[in-house]
Amino acid sequence: MRTPFPWRLVKFASAAALLVLPLLVLLGSRTQSEKPALPSPLSPEDYRLISPRSYRLLLDQPHACRDRSPALLLLVPVAPRDAAARRAVRATWGSSGGDTLTLFFTGVRPGEDWGSLLQEESRQHEDIIQMDFVDSYHNLTVKTLMMMSWVASHCPNASYAMKVDADIFVNIFYLLELLGSYPRRGFITGSVITDGRPRRDPNSKWFLSEEQYPDDAFPPYVSGAGYVFSADLAQRISGVSRYVRAIPMEDVYVGLCLRLLGVRPVYSQRLLGLRNLFEIRKLEYDRCSFARRVIVNGFEPTELQEVWKDFSTGFTHTLRL
Ligand SMILES: *[C@@H]1O[C@H](CO)[C@@H](O)[C@H](O)[C@H]1NC(C)=O
């Protein structure tokens, strides 16, 4: 009996498999590194801690984006008592108008009664959003998720958002110029940290137990002092947060969400990496060197206003702000 035919088929099949297999492996590993499979969702108790739905809005600005689509939302986390910092931000880079809109996000401090003062300030400036969670360093992750969820539901037509601390100098002129070159979706930039690791020393401010965070490295993330992102990420980060357990470092937390979304933070630098545009150190004021940075860290309210007086004179004629 002669059986040449099946043999040929087998040969053909194995050759085809040899050709196709590496391709499949390549594709498989590719999609995997871009977007890992979702882990199982958090338990209801774990999710309740971080979900903005668990908290009540005490102050809101539901119409802040009505009839307008800001190019850039400036989202500033503050403590209720930071009135001086808010004043400085409003008088400098956060002054409203043009293409930007500045909003302050806060919680409550037990034992401190800022209620009526905040209400008055909020009525006057219409820029404060407050929820009834305890406003503490360890709850910054809750505050960030509150911002993301607020943007997603109240300002879906904004193009970009920036989460930025109140003690930061923001070169809003340069940033608005840069926005033109940023991707419209799935984009986040700042000072990217790629070699972050959890601190296992219980005395560290950034201590994380193995129970809280078992891995021994962080995914790439942008330093929390100031980062800029396409507004679509607000919705996507809110959505994926039900799979990511809270850790008290909000910037690492956002990095964990980004990893699940398959979004890689982009480092903002010029001159082949010599100049970090999102400067997380404090630098001595110098108009020329500040002109080519997006943020510089570490300003007291009065200092910020002083510096701004000099810095903005060169720009007010050319930009509508
Ligand atoms: C975070 O906020 C929640 C809700 O207000 C509160 O129960 C919890 O104690 C806060 N956690 C910290 C570490 O401040």
Ligand SMILES: *[C@@H]1O[C@H](CO)[C@@H](O)[C@H](O)[C@H]1NC(C)=O
């Ligand atoms: C967003 O833009 C769309 C289309 O331009 C518009 O129909 C919608 O009302 C806008 N939404 C808000 C909240 O402004």
